[in-house]
Amino acid sequence: MAVDLAIEVAGLEKSFGAVSVLSGVDLTVRRGSVFALLGPNGSGKTTTVRILATLSRADAGVARVAGLDVVHDRHRVRRRISLTGQYAAIDGLQTGEENLRMMAWLCGLRGRQASERAGELLDRFGLADAGRRRVKTYSGGMRRRLDLAASLVGRPSVIFLDEPTTGLDVRSRQAMWEVVTDLAGSGVTVFLTTQYLEEADRLADRVAVLDGGRVIAEGTSAELKARVAGYLLDLTAVDATAFGELVRAAGGRAASTDPAALNLGVTTDGTAPDVRALLGELDPAGERIGHFTIRTATLDDVFITLTGHAAEPGHTRPTEETVHV
Amino acid sequence: MSEPALAERDRPRSPTGDTLTMVRRSVRLSSRNLEAMLTSVMLPAMIMLLFVYLFGGAIETGTAYLTYVLPGVLILCMGFVSAQTAVSVTQDMEEGIIDRFRSMDVSGAAVLGGHVAASAVRNTVATVILLLIAVLIGFRPTAGPVEWLGAIGTLLLFVLAMSWLAAAFGLLARTPEGANGFAFFVMFLPYPSSAFVPIETMPGWLHGFARNQPVTPVIETLRGLLTGTPIGNSAWLAAGWCAGLVLVSTVLAAVLFRRRTA
């Protein structure tokens, strides 16, 4: 195998009963990089992470993490990875410090070393003051931070983060992003899943989009954004006639249309010249558009553009060919 | 803030160390769940007082009723305290912490063993409190040191059997509420046995079950050791039942754990 790959996945398949969740996932992640797996609810992100973290077995395909097979060498894989699941996995009845010290013991640290490591991580995650309180009393954001701290105790070389920022407020999300950026800077490989395009954009060196059990697009976030506009210009027409004219004028650039709301989404790169040009082109006389907003493209927009269908939770169906960008 | 990774070096692992860590964890979690602990001691204590002061006068057992009923109350208490193991196990399985432990290469045996050990600690505390109350209201055991050792051994074996059975049940249940159902089952088991009334006073169709269910020999052994009644072959039966239950439950737990985490 190539020496610089931290994760290699080929032909991964997994079904639960009659429901096929993964139907041939291929991925490679370079050592020391941040990789984001993007997908809507039920697309199989957690399933993929669980297979890579040796917690679940694939029906077909091979996966190597840190150069080791996740089935045959699972015990050795486990000594090099850490998993922060989608839901915080810490004991509410223990204090933050006790939780971390327990993880330290499980990582082979003893006595002073264990306490020091726990203290170090509490400081680093801004939990020093809360360290002696039971986790039950923590806020959701504090819990997620402690959960991530717990996964770093053993200094893993590959870190799996399953939706690390879902349910966090803006400030906690940014704190989490900083941590991930720091980790990446220290040579650790980070594999994270997310539902937010923005998050993948901010953090990841490479992004893969998972849908219908396959990776339907893969590349750097810049490459991906070139395919899927980073921003949408949402136009609201003054009336139904104007709406029809706008849709005709936009042609292939229309990413979404909502006739009932007289609403039309047009892809843009978000720059002032581009927006000005678009407005001028679609509405030369200045009488069709009532008002407009500019917003960052959501995962739904990415999906509509990449697959031609909206991202629905839990749907599984064979998909079009993988788009390599 | 740099985070030097242990690039390709394996983290050291120690199965014994893991088990000890899990024991500490479970004991700590138990000690902080005061409500559960209070219920486990209060409930059997109330049942003891209820039987001794309310029903005791009407039940003819040939000895002071407190002397007769105490082993049964002890067993009821231990069953109830052990049954909480099921709830702890279900919580671990459902709340995702088991995934973290497994991804750290901590074995299922260490996690479950921790809960069983914590159950033994809880049982010790509950038994001591119950015995103190019993002595306060007039219980006078005739046991010497050897008999006490035997009684402690019998109780411990019973606790292990019930706790492992509860752990297996906890792996079957999907919610902590469901796991709690095991406590009810265990609470009823002493009634159709020689715990509260002599079997001869029960309707004939119950005799077969009452004589041959595991709780009866355990209670007869305890009663003999603590208060000098004849033990007969009860000790062997009790040891056999408990050892058998431990064996079956641990195998069952291993299979269920594998199935749950496949």
Ligand SMILES: Nc1ncnc2c1ncn2[C@@H]1O[C@H](COP(=O)(O)OP(=O)(O)OP(=O)(O)O)[C@@H](O)[C@H]1O
């Ligand atoms: N143990 C299981 N048994 C049956 N079905 C399962 C199991 N685990 C996952 N699934 C199904 O597999 C599909 C993918 O689930 P998965 O949790 O991997 O999605 P996800 O991308 O992580 O979604 P989310 O964004 O909601 O976390 C879902 O339809 C889910 O219902």
Ligand SMILES: [Mg+2]
């Ligand atoms: Mg998920």
